[in-house]
Amino acid sequence: MSCSVNIKNLSTSRDGVRLYENVTLDVSHKEKIAIIGPNGCGKTTLLEIIAGLRNLEEGTLELFHQPMHSLEDFKNMRHLIGYLFQDSDNQFLAPVVEDDVAFSLLASGVSKEETKLKTAMILQDLGISHLAKKIVYHLSGGEKKLVALAGVLIMEPKLMLLDEPTNGLDQAMQLRLVDILGRIDKSIIIVSHHKEFIELVVEKIYEITPTGLSCSLNLKDEHNHHHEHGDHPHTH
Amino acid sequence: MDKTQTQPRIAPTTALLLALSYSTVVALQEHLYAPMLLPLLLLGWLHRALLWSIFKRLFWLNTLIAIVAASMLWQENYELALLVFLRSNFILLFVLMIFQGKDEFSIAIAMQRLHLPHKLTSIFFFTAKSIFLIKREFTLFKNTLHVRGFMPKTNLLTYKTMAGFVGILFIKALERSLWLQKAMHLRGFCGEVYTLEAHQDFSVYDTLLAFITILSLVWRQGALI
Ligand SMILES: Nc1ncnc2c1ncn2[C@@H]1O[C@H](COP(=O)(O)OP(=O)(O)OP(=O)(O)O)[C@@H](O)[C@H]1O
Ligand SMILES: [Mg+2]
Numbered sequence: 001m002s003c004s005v006n007i008k009n010l011s012t013s014r015d016g017v018r019l020y021e022n023v024t025l026d027v028s029h030k031e032k033i034a035i036i037g038p039n040g041c042g043k044t045t046l047l048e049i050i051a052g053l054r055n056l057e058e059g060t061l062e063l064f065h066q067p068m069h070s071l072e073d074f075k076n077m078r079h080l081i082g083y084l085f086q087d088s089d090n091q092f093l094a095p096v097v098e099d100d101v102a103f104s105l106l107a108s109g110v111s112k113e114e115t116k117l118k119t120a121m122i123l124q125d126l127g128i129s130h131l132a133k134k135i136v137y138h139l140s141g142g143e144k145k146l147v148a149l150a151g152v153l154i155m156e157p158k159l160m161l162l163d164e165p166t167n168g169l170d171q172a173m174q175l176r177l178v179d180i181l182g183r184i185d186k187s188i189i190i191v192s193h194h195k196e197f198i199e200l201v202v203e204k205i206y207e208i209t210p211t212g213l214s215c216s217l218n219l220k221d222e223h224n225h226h227h228e229h230g231d232h233p234h235t236h
Numbered sequence: 237m238d239k240t241q242t243q244p245r246i247a248p249t250t251a252l253l254l255a256l257s258y259s260t261v262v263a264l265q266e267h268l269y270a271p272m273l274l275p276l277l278l279l280g281w282l283h284r285a286l287l288w289s290i291f292k293r294l295f296w297l298n299t300l301i302a303i304v305a306a307s308m309l310w311q312e313n314y315e316l317a318l319l320v321f322l323r324s325n326f327i328l329l330f331v332l333m334i335f336q337g338k339d340e341f342s343i344a345i346a347m348q349r350l351h352l353p354h355k356l357t358s359i360f361f362f363t364a365k366s367i368f369l370i371k372r373e374f375t376l377f378k379n380t381l382h383v384r385g386f387m388p389k390t391n392l393l394t395y396k397t398m399a400g401f402v403g404i405l406f407i408k409a410l411e412r413s414l415w416l417q418k419a420m421h422l423r424g425f426c427g428e429v430y431t432l433e434a435h436q437d438f439s440v441y442d443t444l445l446a447f448i449t450i451l452s453l454v455w456r457q458g459a460l461i
Pocket of ligand 2: 043044045086163
């Protein structure tokens with residue numbers, strides 16, 4: 001099986017307090033999973049470790065079958081990983097919406113013309129074309145989230161880490177997001193407290209507990225299970 | 237809501253360039269000439285609806301200038317005192333009016349449009365961002381105190397609260413800078429903040445103001461002082 005993320009026996013502490021031990025997680029190619037758990041249990045911390053923003057204390061981490069030992073190893077992986085921060089303000093590098101959305105593409109050397117087209121397309125897709133010329137910091141919370149998301153989506157990363165993507169989004173936008181994420185054929189890890197949303201997007205839900213990660217829901221296997229019993233008409 | 241839409245638009249680029257030239261020339265001239273009032277009059281007319289608040293700000297800024305001018309009066313150098321006073325007020329009024337309705341970001345964007353070195357503009361962008369976020373933190377804290385019924389008094393609780401607030405501001409600023417570093421790593425920042433914008437949208441006001449300002453700086457007639 002080809003895997004995007006492969007974590008074994010990961011333990012993490014912050015300020016000397018152990019958050020969790022023995023976390024083991026495999027995310028295969030194009031698989032979408034969610035991680036849930038109470039406030040402060042270490043979900044954001046886990047995403048930071050996967051994105052190479054925080055050192056690994058114990059355990060091993062492989063991304064696309066490459067062992068990641070130090071933060072240096074992540075350098076070559078940067079363009080493959082997209083990360084939506086829990087607080088969008090932290091994510092912005094350029095002050096104007098379209099410039100910020102285009103940032104990673106331009107930084108990786110894509111031509112201005114192509115970037116312009118792609119930016120317009122992604123803004124259209126998210127229904128925020130009217131914000132293109134605005135200053136990012138003058139937007140509402142939900143609008144900021146969408147702009148930050150556009151900046152992640154435009155890179156077409158092979159692995160997407162989304163920390164609370166629905167925070168501040170209205171009902172219609174949430175459904176739009178379900179649709180957009182559903183169309184993406186990449187590995188996605190979502191951290192969210194929003195159960196209805198993640199159930200519409202992901203195949204597996206893991207829960208962080210002090211003793212590791214437990215799979216609390218596996219929609220994929222249920223799905224297969226249905227089919228083993230024949231061709232009864234059913235909906236998913 | 238876009239506040240800039242309801243006011244006469246002067247492009248940030250124009251504002252930055254004209255503010256630089258006007259203040260340099262006015263500061264370095266031996267005399268002040270009457271035509272130097274022209275751009276002030278034009279700007280004043282453009283911002284006629286906001287004149288009151290602009291002059292209020294000018295008044296407070298003048299407390300500083302008053303100290304300098306007073307020190308010269310002390311030495312009985314009346315002419316110099318007047319020159320310093322007028323000069324500073326010309327420049328301040330010009331800058332206040334031309335940057336009216338523009339925030340730290342539009343100035344940073346203007347620097348980018350002028351093709352100043354990437355390092356310089358990036359530093360400006362991130363400084364603007366930090367200032368904005370700290371300002372917001374400050375407002376948030378003030379509102380919290382207000383909502384929670386805090387009355388500033390000269391007692392220990394007030395001092396403690398204020399000291400705690402300053403501490404929190406420091407921690408938040410530090411945290412923000414760490415996040416900025418993370419974002420730079422993740423998004424492949426390599427020293428440049430890019431822009432897709434190719435053209436600059438100058439209006440008729442930009443041309444008019446630029447013309448008047450340049451004229452006022454070269455037309456050396458009618459020395460005021
Ligand atoms: N900068 C920091 N310094 C020290 N400890 C921190 C810091 N940030 C977070 N922590 C601690 O680490 C633990 C895990 O934080 P984390 O942000 O990963 O939680 P989370 O699961 O994402 O929570 P939430 O659902 O509220 O986003 C928390 O107990 C928190 O107090
Ligand atoms: Mg979190």
